[in-house]
Amino acid sequence: MASQPAHPERRGDVAAFFTRLLRDEDEELVSLLVDDASRIDDPEVQAAIDAAFDEDRVFTDLICRSDIERLRGEPHWSIPADLKAPMAYFRSGILASMKQRWEAARRRATQAVQAIQAPKGPKVGRNDPCPCGSGKKHKKCCLR
Secondary structure, three states: OOOOOOOHHHHHHHHHHHHHHHOOOOHHHHHHHHHHHOOOOOHHHHHHHHHHHHOOOOOOOOOOHHHHHHHHOOOOOOOOHHHHOHHHHHHOOHHHHHHHHHHHHHHHHHHHHHHHOOOOOOOOOOOOEOOOOOOOEHHHOOOO
16 A cells, blocks of 8 residues: 655645746755656646746756656656665666766866966076066065
8 A cells, every 4th residue: 555645735836946946046955856856746846847947947967857857757746666665776777877977077067177277387487587577586576
């Protein structure tokens, strides 16, 4: 026998709450909510999820549309499967795909940081003229 969700009369309030949060500009918040929201059987919530993906307000390195489609196939208003059987989460292929996405994101972030780092110029000695153009020795000007 399937268990009935607690407080079905509050479903509308829960759906409205999630819809409002999913419209937020905070990408991190939206990314963390979309998986739970995908289990809510409400057209406005589902539309808000789709809009968040369409407007790039979801970190797809964290969760992607295919993950949402899989979650939408689970029973609505249900406890997530990973909470019912937490070890099943670690046995599935989910961790491998998450690791690949995180490594790809880390590589992109590292490349972006390297691209914006200032190139190093020639080393200025203490007794050389200061590179700021003051005419003073470096040790008496900007080195202080």
